[in-house]
Amino acid sequence: MNYNHLLAKRTARIKASAIREILKVVSQPGMISLAGGLPAPASFPLEIIDELSSLVINKYGSKAFQYSATEGFPELRDALTILLAQKGIHVTADDVCITSGSQGLLDGVGKVLISPGDKVVVEAPTYLGALQAFNSYGPEYICVPTDDDGIIPEYLEEVLKTQKIKFIYLVPTFQNPTGRTLSLKRRQKVAELIQKYDALLLEDDPYSDLRFRGTALPSIKSMAPDNVIYAGTLSKILAPGFRTGFYIAPAEIRHWLLLAKQGVDLHTGTYAQAIAAEYITGGYLQKQICRIIDIYKPKQEAMLAAMDAHFPDTFKWSHPEGGMFIWVEGPQDFDAGTMYRKAVEKKVAYVPGKYFYAHDGDGLGTMRLNFTVTDPELIEKAIHTLSDVIKAG
Ligand SMILES: Cc1ncc(COP(=O)(O)O)c(C=O)c1O
CATH class of the missing domain: 3.90.1150.10 (Aspartate Aminotransferase, domain 1)
Known part of the structure; x- marks a missing residue:
């Protein structure tokens, strides 16, 4: 056939x-x-994960293997608020939602926001996995040039001024594929632009903790909270096999992201989330x-x-x-x-x-x-x- x-x-x-x-x-x-x-x-x-596996079974028992909330395992949502506060994102556990890797969020955003032909702004070049996640929803990409300091705000403003776009997708820190970081001045400019033009930014941030030199920069989410969906992940700082990502989104968008996730996987694996929660609260992450x-x-x-x-x-x-x-x-x-x-x-x-x-x-x-x-x-x-x-x- x-x-x-x-x-x-x-x-x-x-x-x-x-x-x-x-x-x-x-x-x-x-x-x-x-x-x-x-x-x-x-x-x-591995050794810590081994210890925490037993701890999770003793502490949570069958709860660690039961269906759980689409928003995420409460203890993990709580633990992540500390990590987020270090990035200038001050939220409560209720604001944090868990996804199956940040890839799960990229697909969710595509599903919830993109209709065929909608314009999505991306950096040139950008993360291939984001393009793959968005592609099936049929966007038209508007590619904005980048240089050593990341996306060039003048070009971004030109797009925002002249075109109706759905959202902007950026990886501002240690970008995949370039490794480049959006400078502080440009972060401030991007934050100003998205507020001025009432635009939504998807800020994908898997790498900012892996800083070998220099000073940490604030997230764009911390500068324009109402205009940004912030995506994080434990893949690069714990292990990708946990498939544990997280996001903070404006309430109306979060509502739809959660409904979309219910149809995909109900929730991210409970056991992995419980171990991740203990890993962070146990002080192992830093x-x-x-x-x-x-x-x-x-x-x-x-x-x-x-x-x-x-x-x-x-x-x-x-x-x-x-x-x-x-x-x-x-x-x-x-x-x-x-x-x-x-x-x-x-x-x-x-x-x-x-x-x-x-x-x-x-x-x-x-x-x-x-x-x-x-x-x-x-x-x-x-x-x-x-x-x-x-x-x-
Ligand atoms: C920029 C970026 N976003 C998202 C992801 C997906 O990460 P995960 O789904 O493991 O959280 C990756 C993985 O390499 C990445 O480089």
Whole structure:
């Protein structure tokens, strides 16, 4: 039987992720991968999780395995208020809602807000998983250019002034894929613009805790609370397998997000939420963040030093103060897609940057390099190899 005619129109809009195809290559023997976006497995606090698993069973008993509220496990919602206060977001547990990863929220926002043809503003480049989540709802993307300080407010204002948009999607800190951070001045400007033009911002913030250097910046949510849905996650500071994300949204939007989530999964896994709650209230999170930074910082330094030593002068790259990625921009005639095949032959994988652009044909000379899963010596070797491949042309 042919099933294609059975597919919904929105299903046909979903494309297989190119990154998944790339990640298959990564598992080949001897490959050094700078391609993935995974946290370092060595950072997962397995012993603590082991202890907390028993604690949760003793403390909550069957409650940890029962259906629970769509909003989230009360103890976790409560615990997250402390984390959020550190980012200048002062809320009560009732304001915090839990999702199945922040990816669950991205899909929820798409479902609740986007009708086919609606305009959604994204950075160029932006997080591929957000594009995938929104795509099936049929938006038209308005791509706003970015530079070393993140999205350029003048271009954003031009869009807000002239077009009717549904929402803006930004990753302001240690962005995926660029690693770049929106400067304080620009955060203030974005906050001012969304208030001036009555626009809604989805602020996706999975990486801000992974700061190796410099001073933490306030969230845009803390500057314009009524205009922002703030999304956080425990994926990069505990473990992604918990599939535990969270958000703070204006009340009317939260209402619809919760109804949409009821139809998807009723609620995020109770047991994972209970362990996450104990993990935060037990004071493990701050220590774990320091531990992750201790693992990532030398890896990032090794990558930047190797790039300084080997990459041609015609290339430029981001120097993030944290996060998981470095973004490379080659000269005009550089094609990161063609070079990808040559690099794979030499056993190094990365992600060509074009996949992070909403519009085909953009970003052909760019690439995303990840430094979190590979050891510093192998990072140095991989960058050396990439430079050789670039220079060989
Ligand atoms: C910018 C951004 N948002 C959201 C996610 C999804 O994270 P999770 O669903 O694990 O919380 C990721 C994952 O890499 C990401 O980079």
